[in-house]
Amino acid sequence: MRIEPDSHVPVYLQIVELLRSSIAAGVYRAGEGLPSLRVLSTDLRVNPNTVQRAFDELCRQGLIESRRGVGMFVAKRGTHSATARAEETAQAAFAQAAAAALAAGLDVDRVRELFESALPSASKKSRTKKTGVPS
């Protein structure tokens, strides 16, 4: 998943989603450190302030914890919480897209067809996901 500056979704929320799915997938495990503000900002080619805003949001959600002068670390129940939130997010997105399709007059079977036809491309995108994990 890359950052799309031209999306109508704010970049800091895209970063929140990116880190949250990485935590859920086990790329960063409980107690481990995340890449630093400045490293992430250069990697994602984004302003450090934007990354910090994403960190703030993840702290607020309890997924990560800050140790001043050291770095950001995945909270104890971070992996579990991230997975739960990923499921909620996906379900909400499915519900919204399905509601829009039904409102446009499509029937339920057609909506199921569209979902199934969307799955293969989604699987391809989710494959080569692993990036370097810092110590």
Next chain:
Amino acid sequence: MRIEPDSHVPVYLQIVELLRSSIAAGVYRAGEGLPSLRVLSTDLRVNPNTVQRAFDELCRQGLIESRRGVGMFVAKRGTHSATARAEETAQAAFAQAAAAALAAGLDVDRVRELFESALPSASKKSRTKKTGVPS
């Protein structure tokens, strides 16, 4: 479908989506007129300029046509085009949500479960929407 000013999706795009699904559902048929700029803006409690921006977008997409001094009218192939776009939009939304869920480590069967569990609530939302759609 209501307008949500606090959504990260621009209001004018929400209006585009709203009108497009109404056209696809047959609420406004080919050749028929849409509510005027000022009527829509007061109904949706939105600035007229924002509605006009939505009209511009729908004109650009070829779903509606403008008759200056008269109003906006659904294009000849408007219903068909709107349905096609609704399917594309739904499929893209499904693909994106599914890709995010898979990237978070969920397996395909779990993603299907989330989709199926989202369908009932989506159906409920679309029921109260039908204000006069013939069979």
Next chain:
DNA sequence: TATACTGAACTAGTTAACTAGGTCAGTAAG
């Protein structure tokens, strides 16, 4: 003709998101 609609087209101002750049404080290691 007058009037009451319609879309189109401006200017001006606000807010959220983002960028740019810097500073300060805490931590770890040489």
Next chain:
DNA sequence: CTTACTGACCTAGTTAACTAGTTCAGTATA
């Protein structure tokens, strides 16, 4: 100690989206 990292904080400026208000032009009807 110094050096080099870390997050936290701050000001200033830009852009897109939206609001507010007005004006102009085309159309229909009485």
